[in-house]
Ligand SMILES: Nc1ncnc2c1ncn2[C@@H]1O[C@H](COP(=O)(O)OP(=O)(O)OP(=O)(O)O)[C@@H](O)[C@H]1O
């Protein structure tokens with residue numbers, strides 16, 4: 832069990848506009864809390880490079896050590912979550928994203944369409960993982976992240992390790 836701060840950022844034009852209930856974000860928040868992480872309700876932001884970059888930078892600046900995004904990883908023109916994540920992470924951890932795509936094949940062959948990234952934001956030592964937007968992807972992806980997150984965060988510099 833950990834008691835570190837985490838957060839969930841739902842990236843969705845439609846949920847941001849109030850046109851579709853965000854169902855993926857609350858699932859991720861619930862799984863994080865069940866595992867002992869301190870996690871506020873999901874923040875909903877619109878798709879877009881600066882929208883995502885700004886939200887990630889804000890979270891890292893306030894000391895969040897595990898940042899999960901959900902949505903905007905596909906190949907649609909508004910799916911820019913990876914482009915917003917790449918300039919913020921200082922070291923990629925590609926194996927996490929690879930495992931999310933591999934394990935997602937049990938849900939759908941479209942799992943390979945997700946371009947999600949995972950990586951570390953230095954010097955704060957925050958781990959960022961992009962999850963797809965679907966509720967199934969969130970429900971199956973968060974446990975995979977939780978299997979490695981505390982270990983990674985313990986290894987990297989930054990934050991308070993108590
Ligand atoms: N926040 C969410 N809550 C519930 N389901 C979601 C969410 N985001 C995406 N999905 C589901 O995942 C599928 C694929 O998502 P897609 O990339 O098409 O996002 P989207 O529907 O274009 O979202 P938006 O237009 O708001 O960015 C959607 O058809 C929807 O069923």
Ligand SMILES: Nc1nc2c(c(=O)[nH]1)N[C@H]1C(S)=C(S)[C@@H](COP(=O)(O)O)O[C@H]1N2
Pocket residue numbers: 901902903904905906910934935936938939941942943944945946962963964965967968969971972
């Ligand atoms: N585990 C899992 N991964 C998944 C899916 C899923 O249902 N389960 N959906 C896929 C689909 S349909 C798309 S389009 C991509 C990108 O989704 P996003 O744009 O909502 O991030 O994630 C894929 N990854």
